[in-house]
Amino acid sequence: MKHDSIAVVIPVYNGAADIERALASVYSQSHAPDEVIVVDDGSVDGTPQVLNAYRSRITYLAQANAGVATARNRGVALAQSEWVAFLDHDDEWLPRKLECQMAALRESPHADLCYCAHFIRAVDGGCRVRYTHWQDVWPGVRLRNPFTPSTGIVRRSAIIQLGGFDESLPGATCEDWDFFIRFARRFPFVSIRTPLVNHYESVRSSSVDYTKALPNMLSILDKSLLVDLIGFPRFHWRRRIRSLMYYQAATSARQVGDTALSLVLRSIWEWPEPTFEARRFKTLLLELFR
Numbered sequence: 001m002k003h004d005s006i007a008v009v010i011p012v013y014n015g016a017a018d019i020e021r022a023l024a025s026v027y028s029q030s031h032a033p034d035e036v037i038v039v040d041d042g043s044v045d046g047t048p049q050v051l052n053a054y055r056s057r058i059t060y061l062a063q064a065n066a067g068v069a070t071a072r073n074r075g076v077a078l079a080q081s082e083w084v085a086f087l088d089h090d091d092e093w094l095p096r097k098l099e100c101q102m103a104a105l106r107e108s109p110h111a112d113l114c115y116c117a118h119f120i121r122a123v124d125g126g127c128r129v130r131y132t133h134w135q136d137v138w139p140g141v142r143l144r145n146p147f148t149p150s151t152g153i154v155r156r157s158a159i160i161q162l163g164g165f166d167e168s169l170p171g172a173t174c175e176d177w178d179f180f181i182r183f184a185r186r187f188p189f190v191s192i193r194t195p196l197v198n199h200y201e202s203v204r205s206s207s208v209d210y211t212k213a214l215p216n217m218l219s220i221l222d223k224s225l226l227v228d229l230i231g232f233p234r235f236h237w238r239r240r241i242r243s244l245m246y247y248q249a250a251t252s253a254r255q256v257g258d259t260a261l262s263l264v265l266r267s268i269w270e271w272p273e274p275t276f277e278a279r280r281f282k283t284l285l286l287e288l289f290r
Contacts, residue, residue, distance in 0.1 A: 001080065004106075006035070007033065008026050010022060022089050029093065031096075040062040081156065091199050092197070093150070094195070101192060101196075138184070142237055151197050151199075214246070246270060259287065261288070
C-alpha cells in the first residue's frame, strides 16, 4: 500500500443531476487521489448512464438499494489506499481540500481522521459556514454532529477496526453522526477551520425531509449519544438533545413551507430554558402568527 495514498468513496442514489459536479470537484483537486470508487445504491434515475462516461476513471460498483451506510462500507472494502475520503454525490469539494487535509495529517501523524469546515448551501439560497474545532467537540457532539462525511478523510484501518458505518440505522440522516461519536471515543482526530466543502441542501435531501430525519435521529439517542451517562446527567442530556432535535425538525419544516408549530412546542416542552436555542421562541411567535 502506497504511503499517504487516498481513495475517494462516493455513494450515489438517484444522483444523475449532481454526480458530475461531485466528480468534477474530485478531478480538480490540487492533490490528486489515487482511487475514485463510486457505489451506486440502486439508482433508478439514469445515474448508471451518466457514469458510463467515467468508467475508465473510476471503480464502479452497483448494488441493490441498501442505504448509504452500506454503500460507504462497500466502498471502503474495495479501497486499496491508506486513507479514505468520503464525498456524497450531491456535495462538492473545493480544489485544495485534499491538499490541506493531508498537510494537517502530516503535522499530526497520530491522528486517524481530519475533517474541515464546510459551507451549507441552503434550499432558500442562503449560505452559512459550519465548523467545530476538534478540541471543542466534547460534550457538544451529543447535541450536534460536526462531521459531515464529505468533509472527512479517515485512515482506512481505523474505519475497519470501528466496524464502519452502522448499516442497521434507518435512512441517511444520522449514520454519520453515529459513526463520528463512536470514532471520537476511540481514535484521535484533527480539524481544519477553512471551509473546503460545499454541502448542498435540497427539498429532496434527507437532511431537509424532517419527517424521516427526526425519527432517525431519535433512534440513536440511547445507542450513541447517551452512552456512558447514568442517572441525572443522562436525564439532563436526553431532554436537551430531544429539544434540539425537535427544533431542527421545525426549522426543516419551515424551509419546505410546512407548519412547525407542534414541533417548536415540543422542543420548548422538552427543555424550556429560554437561553437554550433562544431562536425557538421567535420561531414560535412566527408560527402563531402564520
